[in-house]
Amino acid sequence: MTQKPDSAPNPTPATSAREVGSAYEALAAAWLERQGVHLLAHNAASRRGEIDLIGLHEGTLVFFEVRHRRRSDYGGAAASVTAAKQRRILAAARYWLNGPVGRRHAARPCRFDVLAFDGEAQAPEWIQGAFDLGAAW
Numbered sequence: 001m002t003q004k005p006d007s008a009p010n011p012t013p014a015t016s017a018r019e020v021g022s023a024y025e026a027l028a029a030a031w032l033e034r035q036g037v038h039l040l041a042h043n044a045a046s047r048r049g050e051i052d053l054i055g056l057h058e059g060t061l062v063f064f065e066v067r068h069r070r071r072s073d074y075g076g077a078a079a080s081v082t083a084a085k086q087r088r089i090l091a092a093a094r095y096w097l098n099g100p101v102g103r104r105h106a107a108r109p110c111r112f113d114v115l116a117f118d119g120e121a122q123a124p125e126w127i128q129g130a131f132d133l134g135a136a137w
Contacts, residue, residue, distance in 0.1 A: 024068045025052050028115045028124055035126075037062070040105070046095035049088030053115075054096065061108040063093050066124070068117040077116035078127055086112070086131050 029039055032055060041054040053064035065085070067077035089112060096102040112131050115124035 020068065021066070024117050025066045027117075027122070028064070028066045029053055031123060032064070032115075040101060041096065044092060044096045046092045048095070049090075049092035051089055051092045051096065056105070056108075057111075059108065061105045061110045063089060063110065063112050064115055065089055065112070065130070066115045066117070070119060076118050078114055078125065078130070081114050081130065 025042070029042065032053065033039060035057075037055040037057045039053060039055040042052070044051045044054055051063050052066040055062050055064065065081055067080050069077040069080060093110070093112075097106050111129050114127040114130035116127060117124050
C-alpha cells in the first residue's frame with residue numbers, strides 16, 4: 001500500500017491491520033516532524049512490548065503510541081490504550097532507555113503521548129501526557 005505521508009491511509013478489505021497500522025505510523029511520524037519533534041526511533045521493540053515512535057519534543061523524551069479506529073463504537077482510538085497496553089509501553093521504554101541510544105537520553109524528563117486517528121482523520125489528536133505511570137516508572 002503506497003501512501004503519501006500527508007494523506008490518510010485508505011484501507012481496503014484486503015489490507016491487513018498491520019499494513020494499516022504501519023501507514024498511520026508513517027503519517028504520524030511525518031506529522032510530528034512538522035510539529036518540531038525530532039524522531040529518534042520507530043517501532044522500538046522488546047520481548048514485552050513495542051513503542052511506535054520515540055522523539056524529542058522541547059527537551060522532553062516522548063514515547064508515542066499511535067492508534068487508529070475507523071469507528072468510535074467502543075470509545076475511539078484514544079480509549080483503546082488500555083492499562084495493559086500502558087504497561088507494555090512502559091516495559092519497552094525501560095528496555096529502550098537501557099540501550100545505546102536510550103542511555104544518552106535517560107536523564108531527560110520523559111512523557112507518554114498518544115496520537116489518535118479517528119475515522120479518516122489526516123491529522124491526529126495529540127494527547128500529551130496521555131497516561132502517567134507514577135510509581136511504576
